[in-house]
Amino acid sequence: MLRDRGVAGLLAGDLLAGAGTGMLLVAMPVQTLAIHGRVPVAVAVGLVAAAPFVLSTALATVIGLGRAGLSPRTLLIADCVLRALTFTALGVLAVTDRLTLPVLLGGLLIGSVFRLAGSSGRRLLATSMAGDDGRFAVNGLLGLNASVALYVVGPVLGGIVVAAAGPGVALLADAGGALILLAAVLVSAPRDAGPAGGRPSAGESGWSILRRRPVAARLLVVVFFFNFLYMPIEVALPLYVRDTLDAGPSALGLLWGALGAGAFVGAALVNQLRDLPQRQLLIAIVGLWALCPIALSVVGGLPAAMIVFGLGGLVWAPFTPVAYSFVQSGLAPEEHQPVVTLWTTGATVAAPLGLLAGGPLIELAGVTGGLVLSGVLTLLLAPLAAVAVLGRR
Structure with missing residues (x-):
C-alpha cells in the first residue's frame, strides 16, 4: 500500500497530525488541573475530554442518517482548517495565562465540529484509494498510525513539552499537525478520491443500509458499550498518576506511551489476523481488554503500570x-x-457519554474503584456480545 504515493502521502500526514493530537492526552488534563477553579477536578477533566465530541457527534449523525452525501475530502479539509484556527487561538491564550475553563470548553466545542466527519472522511479516502484488495491493510495502517502517533510519540513528546514549556505549546503543536494533514490531503488526495468517485450521492441513509445487515448493526451496539465503559479510564488516569503513582506529566506521557507501544505491535499484526473469524476475534478482544483496568487498579508503581x-x-x-x-x-x-x-458516530458518541459519566463515577468510587468497575462491566459485556453477534446470522 505504501508504494502508492497518494495513499502513502495521506497516511504520512495522518501520522504527523496524530502526533500533535497525542500530545493533548497529556496537555489537556494538565491544563485542566491548572484552571478548573471550583469545579471538582474529575468532573472538569471529564468535561474537557467530552467537549470535542458534542457538536461533532451532532453533525456526523446528520450526515449518517441523511440521504445527501458530502465529499469526504471536503469534510476532512474543513476539519483541518477549523482545528488549526481554534487550537492556535487556545494555545496563544494558554501560553499567555489567559485561558479559562469556560473558554477552553467553548473552543473545544467549536473547533471539533468536523472531528468525526473528518475522521470517517480520512478512512473513506484512504480505503477507496487503496481499493477492495487493500482495504484491510489500509485499515490496519490507520490503526498503526494511531498507535504510534496518538499513543506513543504524541504522549511522550507531550510529557516532555508540558514539563518544559507548558500545555499551551502542546495546543499549538496540535494546530500545526492539522495544517500538515491539510497539506497532505490537498497534495495526495485528488478531488475525485473517495467512494463513488468522491461525488456526493443521494440514496439510502446509513441506518437503512445497516438495517439490512443486522449483525453489523448489533456489532455497532457492542462497540458503543465497549467504548463507553473504557472512557472512565481516561478520567481516572491523570489522577491515578498524580495520587497513586505520585508522579507528574512525564509519567502520564510514559503510561500512554506504553499503551501505544503495545498497540503498535498489535496493529502491526492486524494484517496477519485477516483469515481468523472476525466476530470471534472481536469478542475475545473485549474480554481480554477488560482485564487491563482491573490489573491497573492493583499495581502501585510506574514500571508495573x-x-x-x-x-x-x-x-x-x-x-x-x-x-x-x-x-x-x-x-x-x-x-x-x-x-x-x-458507524463512526455511533461508536464515538460513547466517548462523551462515558467521559461525562466517568467524572462523577471517579469522584464517588475513587480512582481504584472506578478502574475496577470499568473492567468488571466490560468483562460482563463479552458474553452479551457473543449472544448479539453470534446468536443470529
Missing part, C-alpha cells in the same frame, strides 16, 4: 481495524460514506 497498559494496548489495537473492515466488506461504493460516518 506501564507493563499492564502495554499489554492492554496489544490486545486492543486490532479491534477498530477488524471492525471497520468487517462492516465495509459488504457495502457497495456509494454506501460507504453514510454507513462509515454513522
Whole structure:
C-alpha cells in the first residue's frame, strides 16, 4: 500500500497530525488541573475530554442518517482548517495565562465540529484509494498510525513539552499537525478520491443500509458499550498518576506511551489476523481488554503500570481495524460514506457519554474503584456480545 504515493502521502500526514493530537492526552488534563477553579477536578477533566465530541457527534449523525452525501475530502479539509484556527487561538491564550475553563470548553466545542466527519472522511479516502484488495491493510495502517502517533510519540513528546514549556505549546503543536494533514490531503488526495468517485450521492441513509445487515448493526451496539465503559479510564488516569503513582506529566506521557507501544505491535499484526473469524476475534478482544483496568487498579508503581497498559494496548489495537473492515466488506461504493460516518458516530458518541459519566463515577468510587468497575462491566459485556453477534446470522 505504501508504494502508492497518494495513499502513502495521506497516511504520512495522518501520522504527523496524530502526533500533535497525542500530545493533548497529556496537555489537556494538565491544563485542566491548572484552571478548573471550583469545579471538582474529575468532573472538569471529564468535561474537557467530552467537549470535542458534542457538536461533532451532532453533525456526523446528520450526515449518517441523511440521504445527501458530502465529499469526504471536503469534510476532512474543513476539519483541518477549523482545528488549526481554534487550537492556535487556545494555545496563544494558554501560553499567555489567559485561558479559562469556560473558554477552553467553548473552543473545544467549536473547533471539533468536523472531528468525526473528518475522521470517517480520512478512512473513506484512504480505503477507496487503496481499493477492495487493500482495504484491510489500509485499515490496519490507520490503526498503526494511531498507535504510534496518538499513543506513543504524541504522549511522550507531550510529557516532555508540558514539563518544559507548558500545555499551551502542546495546543499549538496540535494546530500545526492539522495544517500538515491539510497539506497532505490537498497534495495526495485528488478531488475525485473517495467512494463513488468522491461525488456526493443521494440514496439510502446509513441506518437503512445497516438495517439490512443486522449483525453489523448489533456489532455497532457492542462497540458503543465497549467504548463507553473504557472512557472512565481516561478520567481516572491523570489522577491515578498524580495520587497513586505520585508522579507528574512525564509519567502520564510514559503510561500512554506504553499503551501505544503495545498497540503498535498489535496493529502491526492486524494484517496477519485477516483469515481468523472476525466476530470471534472481536469478542475475545473485549474480554481480554477488560482485564487491563482491573490489573491497573492493583499495581502501585510506574514500571508495573506501564507493563499492564502495554499489554492492554496489544490486545486492543486490532479491534477498530477488524471492525471497520468487517462492516465495509459488504457495502457497495456509494454506501460507504453514510454507513462509515454513522458507524463512526455511533461508536464515538460513547466517548462523551462515558467521559461525562466517568467524572462523577471517579469522584464517588475513587480512582481504584472506578478502574475496577470499568473492567468488571466490560468483562460482563463479552458474553452479551457473543449472544448479539453470534446468536443470529
